[in-house]
Amino acid sequence: MEKPPTIPDSDGAPAALEALVVEVQDAASRVAAAEVAQVRALARAGQHADREAAGSRASVKAHDMALRAVAAELGGVLRLSDRTVQARIGDAREMVEHYPNALDAWEAGLISRGHVNVIVATGRVVPVERRAEFETEALDRSLYDTPNRVRAGLEIYAEQLAARTLTERHTEAARSRCVRVYPGRDGMCDLVATVPTVIGDAILDRLTRMGQTVKDARDLSAADDAATAEPDRRGIDQIRADVFADLLLAGTPALDPTRHGDREGALGAIRAQVQVVVPALALVGHDENPADLIGRSPIDAGTARRLARNAPTLTRMLTDPASGTVIAVDTYRPAWAQRRHLRARDQHCRFPGCRTAAIRCELDHTHDHALGGPTALSNLAHLCQRHHSMKQFTGWTVRQLPGGVLEWTSETGRIYRENAPIPAVAFTPTTTTTSPTPPAQPDPPDLVDSPDPPTPPESRTPPEPPDVAAATSILHIPIDPDPDALDRFFELLEIDLGVALDPAPF
Incomplete structure (x- = not known):
């Protein structure tokens, strides 16, 4: 045709x-x-x-x-x-x-x-x-x-x-089974488990059956008491994801080699460790600026607050309002002072292009300790195991400049400058009250003789929303890393915002 x-x-x-x-x-x-x-x-x-x-x-x-x-x-x-x-x-x-x-x-x-x-x-x-x-x-x-x-x-x-x-x-391939996380957008991620196909199919089938049971029970409850029932508009995919998270985070592994008889083993007590930078105002619930999950991606302020409430320890740090670089880090255990400061400064591995979080890196002496390099802030930086080994066994060299700047030189002589990372979140006053050089005089009297800490928020009437512009205009951010100065600063922040910081984790 x-x-x-x-x-x-x-x-x-x-x-x-x-x-x-x-x-x-x-x-x-x-x-x-x-x-x-x-x-x-x-x-x-x-x-x-x-x-x-x-x-x-x-x-x-x-x-x-x-x-x-x-x-x-x-x-x-x-x-x-x-x-x-x-x-x-x-x-x-x-x-x-x-x-x-x-x-x-x-x-x-x-x-x-x-x-x-x-x-x-x-x-x-x-x-x-x-x-x-x-x-x-x-x-x-x-x-x-x-x-x-x-x-x-x-x-x-x-x-x-x-x-x-x-x-x-x-x-043989089953020996390489693993779990990986791929950061996504808007505070989400993809959790990928490489397991045998039958295991993966069985996992999805069980989640589907459990999710369908939850959905059926929800629909039955809503039909019995339509007037008072809380609407649950989750689809089966959302329910499956929630059941999956509950099983992993709230349940105890069934195959735990550390359990004996009826006693629970230690495997279920293992908790994850993450490094999150949260703005001070977001931490006290005054704004919703995102927090930074180091090595991954931004997370929402509500999630950051929930993490902070349950965190065993929190590190307070101040950043320069103009440049965003770390000025001071609050430390309570002197043996950890350098580690905490460097973890806040570096955030991640300091090799160009690497984003492995500092909590999963090694502290490296830029100038080898065996060759006389001091154990000082100016000679320490976080490197992941991969790049730590590469620094030791290849022709790549590095030197540390003032301000935590690392200057890497490759085997061909090319130089790659690695600046100290600026935190993705920072407390920036409406009116800048700092100067490039520290004041020669002691702090003003109102900072030296600070009033008693305010009472916890649950024991008093919630205040009206504070005037942030007025509050931040009178705060003098300490330039020195003196813990007492940091305490005075946060006490003023509590008073001016009318919100008490939880004293337990601090």
């Missing part, structure tokens, strides 16, 4: 669309050529790391350190973390060394990067000596279909070529 001719409209739309198609196709070809060029360059970077480590005695460790150093160098140029670059180097080498024909087809525009990713991922179970055979079949299938449709057939074909059975590989 002959196709009817296309009738162009008066505006020439078909011709315009054709021009757009050609333009997009041409752009895609240029992008593919550039991406393939980068893949080949990354593969050569990995091969360079191999040559650098070839003569070392501890070959495995030396190779890893050489690769970390190369990845860090490229990460500085690409504005990516060294972990991301190292993973890309591994992927690039796999493409170049095992699937050269697929790479050529991608460069020629015959297939897309998605096809190549599918070929690489599904071909990992195929023995190296049979990957050329696998590549030929995979290319034939990829020329005429989308990556998602190609994947299922290639997985089955790869299994036919695999040297080990899926059962054997699954037993």
Whole structure:
């Protein structure tokens, strides 16, 4: 049957669309050529790391350190973390060394990067000596279909070529089960558990059954007492998420190796540790400015207040209203003074691009202690284990400048400046009352002879909303890290805002 001719409209739309198609196709070809060029360059970077480590005695460790150093160098140029670059180097080498024909087809525009990713991922179970055979079949299938449709057939074909059975590989793969958190937007995140498929399916099934039971009970209660029942508008997905959180946070693990007889074990008593920076006004409930969950993302003020109410300890810190840098940290245990100050200052690992929270990092002597480096604030900084090791075993060097600034120098001589992070949240007075230099005279009398602390809020009538502008205009923020000065400052804050800070955690 002959196709009817296309009738162009008066505006020439078909011709315009054709021009757009050609333009997009041409752009895609240029992008593919550039991406393939980068893949080949990354593969050569990995091969360079191999040559650098070839003569070392501890070959495995030396190779890893050489690769970390190369990845860090490229990460500085690409504005990516060294972990991301190292993973890309591994992927690039796999493409170049095992699937050269697929790479050529991608460069020629015959297939897309998605096809190549599918070929690489599904071909990992195929023995190296049979990957050329696998590549030929995979290319034939990829020329005429989308990556998602190609994947299922290639997985089955790869299994036919695999040297080990899926059962054997699954037993080994199950040892890598883990749980990860991916920060999202608006105070949310994705909690991902890598578990066997049957376990994951069973978890979802149980959550669905429990969620449906909750939903049915809710609907029955609402029908019996429609006038007084509290409306519950949660959908099944929300109920499943709430049941999931309740089981993990409020329940005791059933398989607890520390339990004996009828006694609960210690595993259920383990609690998480997080590092959160909360604005003072948000902490006392005066505003809703977000808090900063260090190493992750902002969280809402209500969540931060609930965390603060149940926290075993809180650290009070003051930031400069102009620059936002940490001025002082309140300390009550002198043995922890330096750690608490540095944790507030650094917030996370101080290697460029790394966001591992300080509570999960190591305190490193910038100038090695064994070589005479002092254990002083000006010679200490948080580094995660990965970058701490890289500093020790690669050519990357670092020196600390005044103000907690770290100056990293790579093996090629490029310098990367890592400023002390500015807290994402800060108490900023409406009227600036500080000056760049500390006052020469003692604090005013009203700060020295502060009145008795105000009574707790539950024992008095709630005050009217305070005038923040009036309150902040008379506060003198102490520049020195003297705990007594900090106490006086917070006492004034309590009085001027009419809200008492909970004395227990402070």
